């Protein structure tokens with residue numbers, strides 16, 4: 148490997164297309180994401196969000212283009228895409244429950260550690276792991292089995308695992324699903340910190356979370372881009388309101404039924420959206 152650096156590179160997805168036995172799950176989706184922003188991909192169930200991530204990470208065959216800087220990702224095997232610095236999380240956390248936080252991070256970093264050494268202090272823990280533990284707020288949980296972490300902490304551990312792999316791109320599939328309010332806030336702040344130097348793309352249903360932390364949003368519906376822009380622009384877009392509130396009638400019933408009513412109501416009722424002002428981004 149030539150070891151190109153991606154510190155300033157963007158992820159540019161162009162005309163992405165994924166079919167499953169003739170069913171078009173993603174039909175010509177384009178979006179980009181830059182380091183320094185918390186980029187959101189939203190849309191009702193079945194819109195194609197996860198399939199986009201699968202395609203970018205090599206899990207689903209796709210046509211079109213997904214470039215990280217100069218590098219085309221489509222057509223490469225999964226492990227090569229990981230080596231280029233592209234990491235992802237899944238809708239259900241995929242940590243090793245029986246192993247400690249530190250062991251999970253060791254595995255992510257490609258290291259093996261004897262159980263006895265888990266009782267040691269941070270001496271002997273690689274600096275990249277110490278940094279990831281601190282960044283994700285898990286420094287006090289070094290020896291905790293991942294299985295007894297809170298739901299939020301498991302998601303943070305997954306993010307920490309991507310950080311120790313030195314991922315330049317983090318593709319996060321519904322990271323705050325099932326989290327408490329406080330965990331969501333902590334996650335949003337974590338993503339803002341992480342995004343300062345990396346590309347962060349968040350797939351999410353939670354409208355409140357999206358409003359608080361998104362810099363830009365792309366809305367997918369039935370495999371296509373419905374709308375994109377700032378939070379305010381997207382919320383004010385009548386096409387988005389149609390899909391989330393079903394004002395277009397029967398065609399959007401399926402979409403309506405899978406978006407939590409409270410989220411749809413929040414989307415429609417934002418005074419900032421009506422005024423077209425920029426949303427609060429947190430501290």
Ligand SMILES: Nc1ncnc2c1ncn2[C@@H]1O[C@H](COP(=O)(O)OP(=O)(O)OP(=O)(O)O)[C@@H](O)[C@H]1O
Pocket residue numbers: 167170172190191192193194195196197198199
């Ligand atoms: N492996 C597959 N084989 C066949 N169809 C699939 C496959 N994976 C996804 N699909 C279909 O593609 C469409 C997009 O699915 P996808 O999982 O990308 O949606 P999503 O936006 O992530 O939805 P959700 O919010 O429910 O996670 C859906 O209709 C889904 O049933």
Ligand SMILES: [Mg+2]
Pocket residue numbers: 196197198238320
């Ligand atoms: Mg999904």
